[in-house]
Amino acid sequence: MAVAFLPTLARGLRHPLTAPPRAVGRCAPRLVGAPATVSRRRLAATPPRMALRVTPVPTLSDNYAYLITDTVARKAVAVDPAQPARVLAAAAAAGVAITEVWCTHRHPDHSAGNEALVAALARAPAAADAAAAVAVVASGVERDGIPVPGTTVSIRDGAAGRVAGTAIGWEAIHTPGHTDGHMCFVVRDVSVPAAAVDVDGLGADAPPVTVGEGGEAVVVVPALFSGDALFLGGCGRLFDGTPAQALASLDRLVAALPPATAVFCGHEYTETNLRFAAAVEPRSAAVAAAADRVRAVLGDAPWGDARRGTSVPGWMGVEAGVNPFLRVREPTVAAAVGKEGGDAATVMGALRRWKDRF
Numbered sequence: 001m002a003v004a005f006l007p008t009l010a011r012g013l014r015h016p017l018t019a020p021p022r023a024v025g026r027c028a029p030r031l032v033g034a035p036a037t038v039s040r041r042r043l044a045a046t047p048p049r050m051a052l053r054v055t056p057v058p059t060l061s062d063n064y065a066y067l068i069t070d071t072v073a074r075k076a077v078a079v080d081p082a083q084p085a086r087v088l089a090a091a092a093a094a095g096v097a098i099t100e101v102w103c104t105h106r107h108p109d110h111s112a113g114n115e116a117l118v119a120a121l122a123r124a125p126a127a128a129d130a131a132a133a134v135a136v137v138a139s140g141v142e143r144d145g146i147p148v149p150g151t152t153v154s155i156r157d158g159a160a161g162r163v164a165g166t167a168i169g170w171e172a173i174h175t176p177g178h179t180d181g182h183m184c185f186v187v188r189d190v191s192v193p194a195a196a197v198d199v200d201g202l203g204a205d206a207p208p209v210t211v212g213e214g215g216e217a218v219v220v221v222p223a224l225f226s227g228d229a230l231f232l233g234g235c236g237r238l239f240d241g242t243p244a245q246a247l248a249s250l251d252r253l254v255a256a257l258p259p260a261t262a263v264f265c266g267h268e269y270t271e272t273n274l275r276f277a278a279a280v281e282p283r284s285a286a287v288a289a290a291a292d293r294v295r296a297v298l299g300d301a302p303w304g305d306a307r308r309g310t311s312v313p314g315w316m317g318v319e320a321g322v323n324p325f326l327r328v329r330e331p332t333v334a335a336a337v338g339k340e341g342g343d344a345a346t347v348m349g350a351l352r353r354w355k356d357r358f
């Protein structure tokens with residue numbers, strides 16, 4: 001696995017090769033890339049345009065691990081595999097081999113499974129074909145140099161690479177605040193089911209719908225694996241960092257990623273986060289609409305039940321309108337915490353303290 005330290009991220013990801021084409025108008029996403037009359041046989045004969053998929057894997061009481069799968073190579077990355085058995089079961093169900101692990105930060109509900117997963121993969125029959133042990137890619141700058149358990153590839157801000165034998169290219173964004181060394185991972189050109197797009201929330205930023213390799217309706221977008229730095233409707237507690245650090249981290253994510261970026265976060269906290277968002281901005285129609293959508297998506301099945309829905313992915317463009325921690329420069333948010341005219345970091349600090357007690 002190649003790791004390079006690239007200065008590209010500061011310039012953002014909005015260059016012509018990665019930015020998804022914009023949909024026009026506030027209508028439903030258009031179908032592009034293949035005419036409606038194209039036959040399934042022709043689609044099957046055409047090399048798939050994109051073949052990266054994300055599978056959320058519920059772990060513990062409300063954590064998400066993820067599999068990022070190259071469906072052509074049949075290889076996958078496991079993100080934050082706190083419960084290796086569940087991640088291995090998901091990989092087996094998809095018929096893919098896990099060949100790399102990424103970990104967003106050192107907290108055990110994200111990192112405690114790294115070593116056990118690598119050990120389990122080494123014992124698997126397929127491991128005889130593997131050229132090398134499964135790499136664990138994680139922050140090299142966690143608090144006081146404490147390594148993330150199992151780390152074999154230490155990364156810093158701007159690290160980038162490609163998972164060997166796959167189309168999974170990635171870049172890391174250092175997002176201190178929740179922990180000193182927290183890393184977010186960005187993967188380009190991920191296929192997401194079109195049904196997961198919040199068309200109303202994204203408006204003109206809704207990505208165009210195209211045809212996946214199986215003939216299904218998908219959007220091809222950048223994906224952010226945000227760990228506990230950014231949740232849908234919220235952000236992680238500031239265990240290590242200051243409000244100013246958290247603000248800078250969230251500002252970087254917003255600057256680096258287009259609105260039609262799928263957000264896969266580390267916990268299913270969306271419903272309670274949006275209740276807090278409604279307390280902060282009680283007159284926000286966008287918050288009310290997002291809360292309605294999440295309630296409908298999640299359903300009543302218990303956590304870990306296959307019938308339970310997930311609020312992921314969210315969308316950066318929707319978060320900008322509903323997530324109070326991305327809205328600390330809005331006068332309504334400053335007023336809600338009694339910091340009218342205060343600077344953004346002051347509002348962030350007051351907002352975070354309120355959420356800690358909420």
Ligand SMILES: [Zn+2]
Nearest residue numbers: 105107178228
């Ligand atoms: Zn954490």
